[in-house]
Amino acid sequence: MTEAIKYIGCDDKDLDLFESQYEVPNGVSYNSYVILDDKVAIMDSVDPRVTDEWLANLEGALGGRKPDYLVVQHMEPDHSGSIKAFLEKYPETAVVGNAKTFAMLGQFMEAPLFENRKHVVAEGESLELGKHTLSFYMAPMVHWPEVMVTYESTEKVLFSADAFGKFGTLDVDETWIDEARRYYLNIVGKYGVQVQGLLKKAAALDIKEIAPLHGPVLTENLEYYIDLYNTWSTYKPEVEGVLVACASIHGNTKNAALKIWEHLKDADVNTTFIDLTREPVSEAVAQAFRFDKMVCCACTYDGGLFPPMDDFLHHLTAKAYQNRKVAFVENGTWAPQAAGKMKAILEPMKNLEFMEPVVSIKSTLNTESEAKLQELIEVLK
The missing domain is CATH 3.60.15.10 (Ribonuclease Z/Hydroxyacylglutathione hydrolase-like)
Structure with missing residues (x-):
């Protein structure tokens, strides 16, 4: 030195x-x-x-x-x-x-x-x-x-x-x-x-x-x-943009998350996609704090939340995640309820705004859920 x-x-x-x-x-x-x-x-x-x-x-x-x-x-x-x-x-x-x-x-x-x-x-x-x-x-x-x-x-x-x-x-x-x-x-x-x-x-x-x-x-x-x-x-966003965080079991939830990510990229929105089943949760935490918005896309699992998303959100709450906007996309074949589970984890955090609409998918995207997905994309832009 x-x-x-x-x-x-x-x-x-x-x-x-x-x-x-x-x-x-x-x-x-x-x-x-x-x-x-x-x-x-x-x-x-x-x-x-x-x-x-x-x-x-x-x-x-x-x-x-x-x-x-x-x-x-x-x-x-x-x-x-x-x-x-x-x-x-x-x-x-x-x-x-x-x-x-x-x-x-x-x-x-x-x-x-x-x-x-x-x-x-x-x-x-x-x-x-x-x-x-x-x-x-x-x-x-x-x-x-x-x-x-x-x-x-x-x-x-x-x-x-x-x-x-x-x-x-x-x-x-x-x-x-x-x-x-x-x-x-x-x-x-x-x-x-x-x-x-x-x-x-x-x-x-x-x-x-x-x-x-x-x-x-x-x-x-x-x-x-x-x-x-x-x-x-001070828990301020580093940049304006969107993290698309996804926890998918068989790939159908991931397909919906990738649609969001690709549409946002095409609209020149600063965005990052994280597959929580494949990438380190520490990187997902860093990206969640980096952006001012986040979309959480996850499946219902055993009546609860798919564990990779559950783990990620609890990591965020442990690090005092706050001052951001969050949207939810859920999937489930017979009883989709992941969105409520995700919101319940994040609700105690400070100054979070939960965005509408919540997109609910039953197994795969159909005409109705695709329309909701497009509506959410417009809100995120």
């Missing part, structure tokens, strides 16, 4: 499921940094999957020096999982964290490893390294209660913990926004109010670089990334 601040993190190309649920086809990075000054500070550790590689990176960056501080911004195991090995290797290093950090640390390892090495910091407190000064700002529930971020005032770097992170290793050639959106909305999305609090604190700082715990260090056009985080954390 700079002459004094070095990246010592690791790429994990073999991980298939982040947090054992989110598909990561391009892996993920576990970021860690070292600041070399009169005193040496390490910013976070890494997942235990790459402990040995991280310790080797650290040793190379230290060039024979010993670390004075290990700053622990976040206790989730993908960032704290190598602390025990670090403390055993560097027994004289002080551990910097807040009160909640140390309460959690004792749940992951034996207290004697760190009890006499604690350096407890609170909101706004600073740590002098020499030419570099670290200031600490609490960011509870972004996205664990002990999270804090660190600002280095000499080189104007914000070490942002999980904020501004993304899926994907650092060597993958892909745009930032798609995997950052999927990461934010699935990992942090429930905590928009808390993210707003962090953004307000960050607005008072002169930031030139943002160094997250996943994904690349952000060095240019920081307003772009901050604006996106402001949009996401």
Whole structure:
């Protein structure tokens, strides 16, 4: 990063499921940094999957020096999982964290490893390294209660913990926004109010670089990334358009959903089609938050709702889906009732407008349901 601040993190190309649920086809990075000054500070550790590689990176960056501080911004195991090995290797290093950090640390390892090495910091407190000064700002529930971020005032770097992170290793050639959106909305999305609090604190700082715990260090056009985080954390749509989300058993519901999608495309409406039986639910969640409208197309199943749609909608409610318009298309051979089931899941959410007409199909589209489908398409345009 700079002459004094070095990246010592690791790429994990073999991980298939982040947090054992989110598909990561391009892996993920576990970021860690070292600041070399009169005193040496390490910013976070890494997942235990790459402990040995991280310790080797650290040793190379230290060039024979010993670390004075290990700053622990976040206790989730993908960032704290190598602390025990670090403390055993560097027994004289002080551990910097807040009160909640140390309460959690004792749940992951034996207290004697760190009890006499604690350096407890609170909101706004600073740590002098020499030419570099670290200031600490609490960011509870972004996205664990002990999270804090660190600002280095000499080189104007914000070490942002999980904020501004993304899926994907650092060597993958892909745009930032798609995997950052999927990461934010699935990992942090429930905590928009808390993210707003962090953004307000960050607005008072002169930031030139943002160094997250996943994904690349952000060095240019920081307003772009901050604006996106402001949009996401206030639950505003990113763009005008329609997500067509479909859960079909035998293909007849999917045929109706594809008709909607194709008509919208032909009308130059910004739209995306997601087959919930084939595509990751995390991508469907990200796209649902991206657009201002959504059409949910699903079958009745065992008197209830087809599970892929049920799972998707509960993911949305868990992430505080709100401020959007939603339409329903249901299908059932003898008793279509999926629309009511879908609406019941979403009704408790804030500021949702349920669009008319509801399209009800019995097995396959016929003249009547086709006419309703066309009516809905016109409303969606």
